[in-house]
Amino acid sequence: MATQEELKKIILDVLPDVDCVIGWGPGPEPLCASPYFMRNPEDVDYLLAGPASVHNPALFLPEYKGRKTGVVVKGCDSRSVVQLISENLIRREDVVIIGFPCAGVVDASKIAAKLGPYGEPGETERAIFDKDALNLSLGGKELSIPLSEILADKCSRCKHPGAVISDYFAGEAADALQVKDDFTDLAGLESLPLEERFRFWEKEMSRCIRCYACRNACPLCVCRDHCVASSREPHWLAQANGVRDNLMFQVIHATHLAGRCTGCGECQRACPVHIPVLLLKRSLGRAVEQLFGHHAGLDPESRPPLLTFQMEETNIKEREW
C-alpha cells in the first residue's frame, strides 16, 4: 500500500515537532492491533493503518492537552477530534492531524460469527489482511474471508472515510460519500413493544460487570477520574451489580453523549461481554439530529445543542404545548 508508506513519511516529518504521534501498531495477538505511540523514528516502521486499526486514537488526546501531539486518524476518529476541539477539550494548535483514505475496519464480532465457535481473539494463529480479504490460519487450516463481510457496521454508513479535518493527508482526499444513515440497527428493537424492549435490556445488562470499559474507551467521556458513577457524594449509583444500576449507568452515559457522540462505536467494541451499548447512543443521537439538525464532530466551531440554549428553539414549540 503506497498510502502506508506515505503516512510513514509524513509521521517522520512531524515527529521532531511533537511529543509523540498516536496511531496503531502490532497488538498482542494476530487479529488485533493496538494503539501505538511513536516517539522515535524507528517506531514508525511498525505503523499499521488498515482494517485492523479499530481503535480511536482521539481517545488519548485530552491526556496530552498542552503538549503538541500528532494523531493519525480514520474518518470516524477525525470526527472525535473535531468534537473535542469544538468543546475546547483539546486545542487545535496542540494537535497535528494526519489523515488517510480509510477503507473500513473490521468488526471482531463479525469475524467470530464467520469462524464459528473458534473465532475469538487468541484462537487465530496467523492473520494477514490483503486488499479485499482477511487471510488467516485457524486450527491448522487456511481461510479467506472477504473484507466486505466483516467490516464494522459504522463503516457501511460512513460519509467521511477520509478525515473531516487534517493538517496532512496521505494519498488522495475524496469528497464526502452520499450515504444515508437510516438507523436500521435500531429498527428491530424499536419494533418491539416497550415491555419487550425493556426485557431485552434487562437480559443484556445482566451480563454487565461494571468494568466501565465502555466509558474509558469513549473519546468524549472526558470526566475520567471524576465520573458520577464513582462519586460517593453525591451517590448516584449503588455498588450493587444489578440490572437497575448497570442500566442506570448506561442511561447516564448515553444522555451525556447526546449530540456529542459521533458514533465511533468504541464503547461497544470495548465491552468484554458484548453488550450492544451503542444502540442507546445511536437512539439519542438520532433524536438530537431530528430536533436540532445537529451532526456531531463535523464543525469545530459548532456547539452541541445540549451544551447551549436558544431563547426560542426552532423545532421545539414550547408555547404551543
Next chain:
Amino acid sequence: MEASSKFIARTALAGWLGELSARFRVWAPRREGRAVLYRPFDPQAPEDNLPELDKKPTESAKHIIFPRSEPLINFRRKRDPEHPGQFLLDLRVPEAPGPSLIFGLPPCDARGFMVFDPVYNGSGTDGQARDIYYLRRRAAALLIVRSCSRTLSTCFCNWVGGAPDSAEGADILASEAEDGFLLEPVSSEGAAALDSGLLVPADENRLKAAQAARDEAKKTLKPAPDISGAGKALLERFEDAAFWKGEAAHCLSCGICTFLCPTCYCFNVTDETAGANGVRLRSWDACMTPLFTLEASGHNPRQDKAARLKNRIGHKFSYYPELHEARFACVGCGRCIKSCPSGVDIRRIVTDSVGLTQSPKPKAAPRNIPGGKE
C-alpha cells in the same frame, strides 16, 4: 487414583448435573451470544443449558465464591419510641449461602482460588484476619476442573506454574475422552461426588485417550521464558517513571483486566441506602480506578494510569509472591490480554521489566503484525 476414575458420556452429563443439583447449587459455563459466562445450571431444563466446555469462559469463576457485590448486613432505621429525636437500627444478617459446585472450569480458574486462599484464610496473620464471607463459600464449594483440550495464543499458564491439565485446587479433574469425559477424583469430596449410577468405571482405552488429549494440548503452549527474576526487577523499576508511562501509554485504566482476573481479590465496602432502608455491601474494587487510592484529604497517591498499572503488575509478580511463598498472583489465563480493548499484554510488561523484551520501542522483529503484509 486411577482405579476410582469414572467415565461419563456427554449424553449423560445433563442428568448427572441434575442429580448434583439436589445437593449443590451447580454452576457451569454457558454461552450467551459471543460471551461465555458461568451461570446457574437449571435442573428443570437441563438440555437447554448444557455447559459450554469447548471455549474458555469470558469471565473467571471467582464471582461464584467471591460475589461481585454481596450484602453483609441489611439495615432499617426507625424512630426510637423512648427518645423521639433519635433513631434505632434494625439489623438483619442475610442467610448463609449453601454449598456450590462449579462444573467445567479450566485449571487456571481453580488455581485462581489458590491465590485467594492465603489472603483470606488468615495464614499470614496467625489466624487473626479471616474473611468469613469468602471462607464459608470456599469451604462449601466443589470444583470440577476440565483440562484444556487446546490452548489459545493468549494462554501462558506454563509461565506461572500451571498446565492445561493441572489438578491443583480441583476436587475432580475431568478430561475429554472420545464421547465423554474421564473423571478423576482429586479430593475425598470429589470422590464422594462420583458416586452416581450415571457414571461407569473408566476403562483402559478411555484413560489412554484422555492422557493423549492432555499431552496434545500441552504441546500447543509456547515455551515459557524465565521470569523468576520478575519480583526483583519490578522493584528495581519502581521509580522508573518513563518505563511505566511507556507501558501504560495505551492502557484505558478500565476494570476489564481486574474484573475478569481469577486472582484479583480486592473489595470495597459501602452502605447503600434508600429512604430508611439500606444494605452494607461488599463489592469488587479495582486498583486500575482512581477511587481505589483516593484519600479523604483529596490526595491521591496514584495520580495516573501508569502508577495504577505499575501497582497491578507489581502486585502480581513481585509484592504478592514476596508475601506468599513465591507464588505469582497470576495464573496465566490470558483473559486480561484477550479482552483488553486496547491490546495491553501483561506478558510483555513482565518480559520488558526483566529485560527480555523492550517496549514501546520494538527493535527486534515484531511479533505477528495484523495488516502487516503489503
